[in-house]
Amino acid sequence: xQSVTQLGSHVSVSEGALVLLRxxxxxSVPPYLFWYVQYPNQGLQxxxxxxxxxxxxxxxxxxxxxFKKSETSFHxxxxxxxxxxxxxxxxxxxxxxxTPLVFGKGTRLSVIA
Amino acid sequence: GAVxxxxxxxxxxxxxxxxxxxxxxxxxxxTTMFWYRQFPKQSLMLMATSNEGSKATYExxxxxxxxLINHASLTLSTxxxxxxxxxxxxxxxxxxxxxxxxxxxxxxxxxxxxxxxxL
Numbered sequence: 001x002q003s004v005t006q007l008g009s010h011v012s013v014s015e016g017a018l019v020l021l022r023x024x025x026x027x028s029v030p031p032y033l034f035w036y037v038q039y040p041n042q043g044l045q046x047x048x049x050x051x052x053x054x055x056x057x058x059x060x061x062x063x064x065x066x067f068k069k070s071e072t073s074f075h076x077x078x079x080x081x082x083x084x085x086x087x088x089x090x091x092x093x094x095x096x097x098x099t100p101l102v103f104g105k106g107t108r109l110s111v112i113a
Numbered sequence: 114g115a116v117x118x119x120x121x122x123x124x125x126x127x128x129x130x131x132x133x134x135x136x137x138x139x140x141x142x143x144t145t146m147f148w149y150r151q152f153p154k155q156s157l158m159l160m161a162t163s164n165e166g167s168k169a170t171y172e173x174x175x176x177x178x179x180x181l182i183n184h185a186s187l188t189l190s191t192x193x194x195x196x197x198x199x200x201x202x203x204x205x206x207x208x209x210x211x212x213x214x215x216x217x218x219x220x221x222x223x224x225x226x227x228x229x230x231x232l
Contacts, residue, residue: 036223041228043223044157044223046220090156094221098145099210100147100149100159100208101147101157101208103158106156
């Protein structure tokens with residue numbers, strides 16, 4: 001069975017500081033990995049995805065993530081946080097594109113002015 | 114990218130009534146759709162897999178007689194919450210994978226969600 005662990009339910013950074021949201025996965029097959037962002041009372045927006053191509057994945061809004069098989073990690077980073085980045089972030093895994101996603105518990109990102 | 118819509122976006126109903134939520138793939142065909150539930154300040158949990166032309170597959174602990182799923186066409190899946198109670202109040206989100214080629218291959222597209230409040 002697949003699973004995702006997001007370390008830290010709440011991360012707080014200063015505006016302009018590095019954002020690092022951690023995600024570790026467990027999968028018996030090569031995984032497809034995703035990061036989604038959710039603003040209050042809204043649906044999910046895809047930030048980026050890993051589907052066995054390049055290990056460093058660039059997404060929208062300046063976010064990127066690196067797939068590290070040896071560490072079973074897929075951490076999300078952004079060099080400089082903006083106030084508009086404050087939201088809930090979910091890491092998710094699937095074993096194929098047409099199978100349901102397994103989500104982590106989410107990390108709430110706060111950005112302090 | 115592909116678009117998935119949900120209707121209604123929010124609904125308030127009385128305890129004991131039934132509520133139907135629609136999930137539509139607007140510009141692609143979806144033989145499979147997934148229904149998730151998200152309680153406040155929690156993650157998304159898969160409820161069921163909706164398959165066009167066949168019975169839905171429910172996750173353990175999800176009552177299939179309470180959460181009726183119908184996938185009558187390649188673009189529409191419906192979730193009916195029967196005899197809703199306050200504990201069914203939640204955010205319900207559907208998703209549909211696209212198997213078409215191109216950059217969206219193997220990507221799932223999520224609807225905007227439906228907020229259900231049962232009084």
